Amino acid sequence: MLLEVAELAVDVPTPSGLQRVVDRTSFSLGEGESLGVVGESGSGKTMTALALMALTPEGARVSGSIRFEGRELVGRSEDEMMQLRGDRIAMIFQEPMTALNPLRRVGAQVAEPLMLHRGLSKREAQARAVELLNHVRLAEPERAARSYPFALSGGERQRAMIAMAIGCAPHLVIADEPTTALDVTVQARILALIDGLKSESKMAILLVSHDLAVIAGHCDRVIVMYAGMIMESGPVEAVLRQPRNPYTLALLEARPRPGAPRGARLATIPGAPSVAHGHHEGCPFAGRCALTVDICRTVTPPEVAFGAGHISRCHRAGEVGFAP
Amino acid sequence: MSDAPLLEISSLVKTYRSPGIGPFARQNARPALAGVSFSVHQGRSFGIVGESGSGKSTLARIALALDRPDSGMVRLQGRSLFDLPRRELRPMRAHMQMIFQDPYGSLDPRQRVEKIVAEPLAALGIAGRGERRARVRASLEAVGLKASDASKHPHEFSGGQRQRIAIARALITRPRLVVADEPVSALDVSVQAQTLNLMSDLEREAGVTFLLISHDLAVVAHICETTAVMYRGRIVEIGETAAMFAHPAHPYTRELVDATPRLDRDRHREGHRASEDARLSTGYGDAAIQSHRSGPSSPGLLRFVRNDELGSIRQGHVPDGGADTTEGCPYVSRCAFARPRCREEAPMLETKGGGSRKVACHFPLD
Numbered sequence: 001m002l003l004e005v006a007e008l009a010v011d012v013p014t015p016s017g018l019q020r021v022v023d024r025t026s027f028s029l030g031e032g033e034s035l036g037v038v039g040e041s042g043s044g045k046t047m048t049a050l051a052l053m054a055l056t057p058e059g060a061r062v063s064g065s066i067r068f069e070g071r072e073l074v075g076r077s078e079d080e081m082m083q084l085r086g087d088r089i090a091m092i093f094q095e096p097m098t099a100l101n102p103l104r105r106v107g108a109q110v111a112e113p114l115m116l117h118r119g120l121s122k123r124e125a126q127a128r129a130v131e132l133l134n135h136v137r138l139a140e141p142e143r144a145a146r147s148y149p150f151a152l153s154g155g156e157r158q159r160a161m162i163a164m165a166i167g168c169a170p171h172l173v174i175a176d177e178p179t180t181a182l183d184v185t186v187q188a189r190i191l192a193l194i195d196g197l198k199s200e201s202k203m204a205i206l207l208v209s210h211d212l213a214v215i216a217g218h219c220d221r222v223i224v225m226y227a228g229m230i231m232e233s234g235p236v237e238a239v240l241r242q243p244r245n246p247y248t249l250a251l252l253e254a255r256p257r258p259g260a261p262r263g264a265r266l267a268t269i270p271g272a273p274s275v276a277h278g279h280h281e282g283c284p285f286a287g288r289c290a291l292t293v294d295i296c297r298t299v300t301p302p303e304v305a306f307g308a309g310h311i312s313r314c315h316r317a318g319e320v321g322f323a324p
Numbered sequence: 325m326s327d328a329p330l331l332e333i334s335s336l337v338k339t340y341r342s343p344g345i346g347p348f349a350r351q352n353a354r355p356a357l358a359g360v361s362f363s364v365h366q367g368r369s370f371g372i373v374g375e376s377g378s379g380k381s382t383l384a385r386i387a388l389a390l391d392r393p394d395s396g397m398v399r400l401q402g403r404s405l406f407d408l409p410r411r412e413l414r415p416m417r418a419h420m421q422m423i424f425q426d427p428y429g430s431l432d433p434r435q436r437v438e439k440i441v442a443e444p445l446a447a448l449g450i451a452g453r454g455e456r457r458a459r460v461r462a463s464l465e466a467v468g469l470k471a472s473d474a475s476k477h478p479h480e481f482s483g484g485q486r487q488r489i490a491i492a493r494a495l496i497t498r499p500r501l502v503v504a505d506e507p508v509s510a511l512d513v514s515v516q517a518q519t520l521n522l523m524s525d526l527e528r529e530a531g532v533t534f535l536l537i538s539h540d541l542a543v544v545a546h547i548c549e550t551t552a553v554m555y556r557g558r559i560v561e562i563g564e565t566a567a568m569f570a571h572p573a574h575p576y577t578r579e580l581v582d583a584t585p586r587l588d589r590d591r592h593r594e595g596h597r598a599s600e601d602a603r604l605s606t607g608y609g610d611a612a613i614q615s616h617r618s619g620p621s622s623p624g625l626l627r628f629v630r631n632d633e634l635g636s637i638r639q640g641h642v643p644d645g646g647a648d649t650t651e652g653c654p655y656v657s658r659c660a661f662a663r664p665r666c667r668e669e670a671p672m673l674e675t676k677g678g679g680s681r682k683v684a685c686h687f688p689l690d
Contacts, residue, residue, distance in 0.1 A: 040512035041483070154376075183375035184539060188583035210512065213585035240587055254517035256546040258586070262566070263524040263546070266517035272482040 001067075002171060002204050003029040003052070008064035010047050010228075012057055021047050023228040025064070031171070034198060034205040036215030036236065038251075039225035045208050048225070049174050052206070053091055054081040069171065087117040090165035094177040096157035100149040100164075107133070107145025110164045117168050132163040136193060155186035159193065166197060176208045191218050212251060216240055221309070224248045227284035234310030244304070244312035244320050246289045283315070291316045328402050329363035330533055331370075331387065331501055336360045336396035338382055356382040357393065358557040364550075366500065369527055369534040371548030371565060373541060373580065378554040380537045384503050387535060388420055389413060400501065418448055421494035423487075425506035430490055431478040437464070438474040441493045448497065463492040466530065467522060484515030491522065495530065502526075503535045508543060520546055541569055541584050550680070553577045556654040559673055563681035573676050573688040575659045653686070661687060 010022035022044040029035050039045040050056050052066060054073065066073040068089065073081070085091075093099045100109055110132055111125035120128060126145070133141035136159040149157055158178065165173055175194065179187035195218060198205055209215055215222050216236055223233040224247065232245035243249045253267035271288040283289070286296035295315050304317040314320065338357040356379045364370040372380045385391040387398055389405045398405045400416060408416065421444065424430045431440055441460045445451045451459060461471040467488040478486055487507065494502050504523070508516040524547065526532040538544050544551055544565060551565040553576065561574035572578040652667040653659070659666065665686050673684040 040514065184583040184585075185375060185579055187585075191585075211585060212513075213587050216587045217585050251513055252587075254513045256517075256520060256542040258542055258545065258569070259566070260546075262549060263528070265524075266521055266546075268517045268521065269514035272484070 001028045002031045002033075002069060003206075004065070004067040005048075005052070006065040006067075008048065008051060008062070008066060010044070010051050010056055011061040011063075012047070013059040018061060021228050022051065025225075025228075025230055027223055027230065027233060029172070029204050029206060031204055032198070032202045033221070034207060034219045036219035036222040037206065037208045037225060038210065038212055038215050038222060040210060040251075042227065043225040044228035045225050046176055047228075049091075049176050049206060049208050052172075052174060053085060053089060054078070055091075083117075086113040086165075086170075087168045088170055089172045089174065090168070090170040092158075092161055092165050092173060092175040092178045094180050096154075096161040097149060099161055100157060102149055104148070105145065106147050106149060106152065106160045110145070110160065110167060113164065113167050128167070129163070132167055133160065136160070136163045136166075136197075138163070154182055155190060158182065158186075158190050162190075162193065162197070166203070169201060170203060172204045172206065174206045174208070177210070178207070179214070180210070187214075194218070212240065212255070224251070229284055230313065231285065232310075232312045232314075234306070235308055238306070238308060238310045244306050244310065244317045245314050246291050246316075246320055247285045248312075249320055250289075283313075291319065329399075330366045330401060331364040331535065332397070332399040332402075333363070333383075333387065334361045334397045334399075336383065336386060336393045336398070338379075338386060338391070338393045355379075355557050357386070357396075360396075360554075360557070360559055362552055362559065362562060364501070364533060364535060366533055367527065367531070368549040369523075369536060369547050371544035371551035372535070372537045372554060373539065373544055373551060374554035375539065375580075377556065379557040380554050381505060383554070384422070384505050384535070384537055388422055388503055389417070414448060415450075418444075418450065418497040419499050420501045420503065421497060421499040422503045422505070423490050423494050423507050425510050431486060433478050435477070436474065437476055437478070437489055440478070440489060441474070441496055443493060444497050450497075459496055460492075463496045464489075466495055466526070467492045468518075482515070483511055484518055487511060487515070487519055488522070491519075491526075495526070495532070500531065500533060501535060502532050503537070505537045506539070507536070509538065509540065516543075523547055541580060545569055553580065558654060558684065559682075560655065560685070561681070561683045562673070563679070563683075567679075568681065571690075573681060573683040574655075574685050575661050575689060576655050578689060579658070653684075661689075663687060 005028065006026045008022055008025040009020060011018040011020050025048060027035065037045045037048060047056065051062050054076065056062055062074055064074065100106070107126055107129045110129035111122070114120045114125040114128055115122065130141050130145050133144050138144045138156060138159045144152065144156065144160065152160060178194070179190050182190065191214065194205065197203065207215060207219055219236050221234060222236050222239050223230050224239065224245065225231065226247050231247045232239055232243060239248060240252065243252060250267065250269045254269065256266060269288055281300050282298050283296045283301045286292045289296070293315070301313045301315045303311045303313050305311050336357045337355060337359055339355040360379070360383060372383065374380050382391070386393050389398065392406060400419060403416065405413060405416065438460055441463055442456045445456050445459065460474050464471055464473055469485065469488055469492065478489065481489065508519050511519060520543065523534060527534065534547060536544060536547050548565050550563065551568060552559045552562040553574065554560070555576050561568060561572065561577045568577065569581055572581055652669060653671055656662045656666045671684045671686045673682045675681070676683045676688055
């Protein structure tokens with residue numbers, strides 16, 4: 001296994017003490033595989049991704065185990081993580097303007113990891129940067145390399161950031177909402193680019209998104225998070241066609257459906273999402289879930305397996321059905 | 325009720341002048357609106373879709389008389405907004421309100437909900453203190469909040485509730501028209517559903533007609549009977565929403581439909597859809613599935629392949645923007661079906677078939 005995460009927990013400091021935002025999270029990712037992480041705000045999906053890169057906020061406590069290529073990452077020093085970041089593990093963010101330095105030319109930024117991790121000379125790295133910008137299908141790569149980030153369009157900046165991420169041929173790329181800020185037509189092209197890069201190498205992708213449909217189109221497996229916990233996981237087709245967790249089902253039914261009559265009632269989830277579940281026992285979705293019974297409030301639900309790696313964390317998983 | 329449109333937009337042109345000579349001067353000279361006309365009828369919400377730079381937000385500002393066009397007309401309930409003296413424009417504003425994308429940014433965190441929701445009344449100088457209070461209460465209840473919420477501050481509410489406060493504020497003047505610019509795109513799926521249900525209720529029960537601006541085709545189809553697709557300051561296609569998204573006539577509409585992520589997309593065959601696998605939902609997929617069956621001469625599906633045959637992207641580069649053209653169709657540099665005529669002559673928005681559909685394309689898709 002390329003990546004094995006076991007019982008990962010992240011506690012972040014708040015004015016009222018440490019708060020648990022990722023709770024007992026376990027998953028794995030194989031070479032060349034793509035895993036989608038879906039959830040609403042406060043689900044812990046971004047914090048899970050940041051924990052893998054050891055980029056959690058100042059003062060956060062990470063526990064459990066993250067094994068990457070057989071090595072334990074939890075507890076490593078910042079120096080050791082810097083060796084991995086941008087080399088074996090790379091990250092693509094939602095807004096390239098925050099990840100790219102506005103005062104440096106794009107080519108120099110794409111070249112930097114190559115000099116840092118691969119020992120290329122400045123000249124070699126610059127030449128390689130232009131090749132990479134061409135590889136991510138940026139029109140006029142030489143011009144793009146000489147440009148500052150502001151001179152590029154949103155889609156072009158995202159391509160430049162992808163070029164920066166793949167420079168050292170990372171084995172794992174973590175993409176956190178990589179296309180959320182883009183127009184749909186540009187989003188489709190960027191996702192197709194990521195698919196293409198994945199299929200030509202053995203790069204594994206962890207794709208964090210709030211959009212089930214994006215994950216449906218671009219991932220092999222999916223994990224559905226709610227209030228810091230994985231509620232359901234498995235092959236994309238199984239989880240989205242036949243969800244076995246009431247939360248996944250509710251997410252699917254809340255979407256406006258193409259072809260449905262105008263103004264048709266959408267299913268809603270009562271109550272507000274609990275931002276962080278904390279250490280409490282019981283199911284985080286209890287109370288908002290139509291299937292809630294007494295045990296849901298007191299006992300953390302077990303993982304129920306439905307074959308082919310399809311797992312639902314629900315006391316009543318067997319009763320969940322997809323009603324069209 | 326008369327047959328006169330609630331809102332009539334005709335031949336709007338707006339060009340933002342660039343502030344000076346600089347690297348952006350030429351880019352900014354492109355008009356934000358290049359002759360846009362349409363009508364919105366009472367009770368039939370109207371959608372506008374298009375990507376950034378299409379002019380949809382400029383259009384919203386001008387429709388609300390927050391900005392003046394270079395030329396063209398906006399009529400609300402038959403009265404031309406830009407010909408009215410300021411004194412008469414002010415009471416007209418009560419009939420039109422706006423809700424924004426960001427329920428956090430648009431509410432003043434220091435003010436109580438009471439004051440926030442009553443703000444349009446105060447701005448227009450209508451209703452006394454007692455009546456304002458009663459109308460705030462009624463408005464909050466209309467969006468599913470409690471009258472007692474009036475004494476709270478915005479931070480005491482969740483994201484979805486804050487968007488309800490913004491909607492309550494828009495409703496307080498009892499407007500006929502509410503312009504909603506991406507009202508749900510910042511909300512989580514479950515909260516988005518509540519807001520969309522509320523908008524449907526308001527159209528049915530409170531006589532509110534929405535001019536909904538969104539990049540999300542499913543959201544627009546859910547609320548709007550008629551939709552206009554904008555590209556670079558022009559309407560390229562307009563028609564009954566569901567029919568248009570199921571069978572787009574303009575290649576750009578087709579591109580938007582194809583680019584929209586869907587649960588039924590078969591990812592194992594890039595750009596192709598397997599009808600057997602399209603079980604989760606039906607709808608927009610149908611047109612594409614049918615055209616896929618009719619072979620490679622059919623539009624859309626082979627977009628990625630065919631795009632690469634085009635001039636500026638012959639080396640396999642797909643432009644994320646597309647070059648400007650001074651004459652000819654504005655979409656020509658991105659269109660997979662462009663022919664010589666498209667580069668020479670800009671197509672007019674013309675009726676296609678017998679219905680309400682209009683398309684600005686020399687060679688519309690079937």
